[in-house]
Amino acid sequence: MLPFGNTFRAINLAFKSLLLHKLRSGLTMLGIVFGVFSVIAMLAIGEGASAQAQQQVLALGATNIIVLSVKPPADSAQAGGGGSRGRSFGLQYGLLRSDYRLLRGLPSIVGAVPIREIFSETRYLQKTPNARVVGCTSQYPDMNHLTIQQGRFIADADEDKLLNVCVLGAGIAAELFPFDDPLGKAVQIKSYRYEVIGITQERTASAAIGGSMSGQDYNKDIYIPLKTFQVRIGDRVATAQAGSFSAEQVELNQITIQVREQKDVLPTAEVIKESLTRTHGTKKDWDVIVPLELLRQADQIRQIFNIVLGSIAAISLVVGGIGIMNIMLATVTERTREIGIRRALGARRSDIVQQFLTETIVLAGAGGLIGVLMGLATPLAFEGIQWIVEHFVLDAATQNSPLSKMFTDMHPKINWFSLPVAFGISVGIGIIFGIYPARAAAYMDPIEALRHE
Amino acid sequence: MRLAAQLVDLEKHYHLGEHTVKALRGVSADFPEGDYVAIMGSSGSGKSTLLNILGALDRPTMGNYILAGYDVGTMSDDELSEIRNRRIGFIFQSYNLIAQNTVLENIQVPMLYRRDARRISAADEHRCLDLAAKVGLGDRLDHRPFQLSGGQQQRVAIARALVNDPEIILADEPTGNLDSATEKDIMNLLSALNDEGRTIIIVTHETSVARRAKRQIVMKDGLIERDGMLLTEDGK
Ligand SMILES: Nc1ncnc2c1ncn2[C@@H]1O[C@H](COP(=O)(O)OP(=O)(O)O)[C@@H](O)[C@H]1O
Ligand SMILES: [Mg+2]
Numbered sequence: 200m201l202p203f204g205n206t207f208r209a210i211n212l213a214f215k216s217l218l219l220h221k222l223r224s225g226l227t228m229l230g231i232v233f234g235v236f237s238v239i240a241m242l243a244i245g246e247g248a249s250a251q252a253q254q255q256v257l258a259l260g261a262t263n264i265i266v267l268s269v270k271p272p273a274d275s276a277q278a279g280g281g282g283s284r285g286r287s288f289g290l291q292y293g294l295l296r297s298d299y300r301l302l303r304g305l306p307s308i309v310g311a312v313p314i315r316e317i318f319s320e321t322r323y324l325q326k327t328p329n330a331r332v333v334g335c336t337s338q339y340p341d342m343n344h345l346t347i348q349q350g351r352f353i354a355d356a357d358e359d360k361l362l363n364v365c366v367l368g369a370g371i372a373a374e375l376f377p378f379d380d381p382l383g384k385a386v387q388i389k390s391y392r393y394e395v396i397g398i399t400q401e402r403t404a405s406a407a408i409g410g411s412m413s414g415q416d417y418n419k420d421i422y423i424p425l426k427t428f429q430v431r432i433g434d435r436v437a438t439a440q441a442g443s444f445s446a447e448q449v450e451l452n453q454i455t456i457q458v459r460e461q462k463d464v465l466p467t468a469e470v471i472k473e474s475l476t477r478t479h480g481t482k483k484d485w486d487v488i489v490p491l492e493l494l495r496q497a498d499q500i501r502q503i504f505n506i507v508l509g510s511i512a513a514i515s516l517v518v519g520g521i522g523i524m525n526i527m528l529a530t531v532t533e534r535t536r537e538i539g540i541r542r543a544l545g546a547r548r549s550d551i552v553q554q555f556l557t558e559t560i561v562l563a564g565a566g567g568l569i570g571v572l573m574g575l576a577t578p579l580a581f582e583g584i585q586w587i588v589e590h591f592v593l594d595a596a597t598q599n600s601p602l603s604k605m606f607t608d609m610h611p612k613i614n615w616f617s618l619p620v621a622f623g624i625s626v627g628i629g630i631i632f633g634i635y636p637a638r639a640a641a642y643m644d645p646i647e648a649l650r651h652e
Numbered sequence: 653m654r655l656a657a658q659l660v661d662l663e664k665h666y667h668l669g670e671h672t673v674k675a676l677r678g679v680s681a682d683f684p685e686g687d688y689v690a691i692m693g694s695s696g697s698g699k700s701t702l703l704n705i706l707g708a709l710d711r712p713t714m715g716n717y718i719l720a721g722y723d724v725g726t727m728s729d730d731e732l733s734e735i736r737n738r739r740i741g742f743i744f745q746s747y748n749l750i751a752q753n754t755v756l757e758n759i760q761v762p763m764l765y766r767r768d769a770r771r772i773s774a775a776d777e778h779r780c781l782d783l784a785a786k787v788g789l790g791d792r793l794d795h796r797p798f799q800l801s802g803g804q805q806q807r808v809a810i811a812r813a814l815v816n817d818p819e820i821i822l823a824d825e826p827t828g829n830l831d832s833a834t835e836k837d838i839m840n841l842l843s844a845l846n847d848e849g850r851t852i853i854i855v856t857h858e859t860s861v862a863r864r865a866k867r868q869i870v871m872k873d874g875l876i877e878r879d880g881m882l883l884t885e886d887g888k
Binding site for chain 1: 704707709710729730733734736737738742744748749750751752761762764765766770771812816
């Protein structure tokens with residue numbers, strides 16, 4: 200009861216003194232306000248970026264292992280492997296159907312989806328958009344977290360019967376069929392027509408992570424049964440480029456493998472690498488990507504960012520603290536007479552220390568509180584910045600680049616833990632930078648102080 | 653008769669570089685309870701220095717100052733604070749009120765620094781109101797110092813000096829800034845306090861003020877030159 204009444208009175212007294220110089224107190228507080236605000240804002244932005252990266256990696260699947268075909272460098276000896284047999288055969292590289300059968304049999308693997316893809320013009324009536332045509336199996340949506348919005352996905356039966364059916368990504372569906380219901384209509388890809396049996400739900404693109412994965416926009420995909428792809432489109436893709444004709448022969452572009460638990464991911468990835476090294480020999484025309492590994496990297500990058508951003512914010516807090524100390528020293532000088540009076544009337548040194556320290560703490564604490572409130576508005580402020588960037592900085596071409604997408608899709612996430620911490624730090628700053636002026640006041644000679652002015 | 657304060661061979665030296673100024677050079681005096689003493693003397697004779705030591709704002713360089721049986725010269729800073737708070741009431745020439753506080757708040761300040769009861773109870777509040785009424789400011793409780801005349805401000809200071817019921821009232825030229833009519837009011841107040849039994853020690857230049865005291869001490873060059881009933885109410 201007693202100390203409470205005391206503290207309350209001390210705080211009340213401090214408020215009174217500070218309100219005596221509203222402008223000065225307000226300006227002094229600003230340093231702490233912006234310091235606390237920037238701590239919260241920077242952590243929120245860091246957290247948002249990391250949440251985004253995590254989401255993207257998780258979209259790739261934390262229990263997934265992605266095995267990719269990689270085009271070997273043109274001048275490497277192995278690269279010519281198939282090419283040397285003549286133009287007609289083209290460059291042969293990448294994962295084989297036999298690789299798929301081999302990997303599918305490995306222990307701890309619960310699923311594997313082979314994928315063959317090409318970029319091709321598609322057609323429905325007058326619309327001829329380019330799309331990524333993906334040959335895959337029925338397990339594909341499960342592994343890639345795709346949901347069907349309308350109709351159904353490819354079934355095993357479609358593959359067995361080599362049916363000419365396709366499932367459209369939401370984006371390409373809208374492009375091909377601006378007015379009609381796509382279901383049941385036929386889309387032309389290369390020389391065949393495929394009946395639309397389903398449309399996938401819109402899904403945000405997974406951007407490039409660590410530079411090892413290209414950004415993937417699932418909305419522009421068209422899925423057809425893998426066996427149909429093999430028969431109708433084939434392994435060999437010819438492109439006419441700058442007058443010369445080149446061809447590539449690829450059996451599979453990617454095998455997405457799913458293991459039972461996260462702890463199986465890394466050992467299984469090792470086994471996969473060993474197996475592929477055995478079958479492909481020195482020909483390095485494949486690569487293994489472990490999203491879980493990317494997740495870890497993303498997390499480390501986030502930590503680095505948080506430390507850097509946090510340090511910058513901390514500097515501004517210290518600057519705010521120095522501002523407070525400066526003003527408090529001036530205040531102490533200005534109120535020398537008052538200090539002398541209080542001492543003459545019986546105030547101990549500790550009473551004077553308490554009085555001035557309370558003032559700095561109230562000043563810093565109030566600044567911290569305002570900073571926290573401003574920090575809460577970070578997402579709103581960031582939206583404003585995004586709006587400005589989208590409207591005045593980015594042009595149409597860069598707007599769709601993965602990097603700017605990453606920025607415009609980012610949402611700062613306020614770390615609730617950072618609010619009390621930032622407030623606590625501001626109070627701590629008040630204490631640290633308040634002690635010196637308060638002690639300077641307390642150790643004045645009362646007689647000198649009374650004579651001041 | 654009990655002594656409120658006793659000075660024994662008191663010396664106070666100030667060191668200014670290699671120079672030493674001896675502001676007090678061996679002052680001895682007894683102040684019985686209920687005494688009313690005026691300290692006089694020319695400027696620089698050591699009056700203020702003596703009053704500061706009597707008020708426990710300063711410690712003597714040599715000699716002893718015994719206050720209510722304690723040797724003040726050996727006390728710690730915190731103990732001196734407590735002595736000032738409980739046993740001494742100060743009245744200054746320039747009033748020394750706290751500018752941002754109201755009359756009532758100014759009167760309460762010494763209560764905030766009591767060791768044992770820092771909270772202002774209802775009884776304390778009552779006491780402050782009584783004191784304000786006693787010095788004739790019962791209707792000015794919410795005024796700030798700058799809204800009061802010099803005489804009114806000094807009345808607030810007197811009420812403040814009394815709030816913790818001290819044994820000794822120390823006043824350094826309390827009427828130095830006031831006109832003679834106001835001076836008379838203030839001196840009447842002090843006489844009334846002395847009649848209640850409080851010991852009063854007052855530093856002054858004015859014989860009209862010194863005359864109100866029961867006893868006068870004249871200082872010269874850091875020593876007591878004369879001590880006794882040098883002036884009487886009815887002149888001389
Ligand atoms: N803080 C101090 N430092 C140095 N000298 C001082 C100090 N205070 C007083 N003195 C000196 O001590 C002497 C007595 O001063 P004071 O007690 O103020 O005289 P009075 O009040 O009688 O005018 C003077 O010579 C003065 O210069
Ligand atoms: Mg003097």
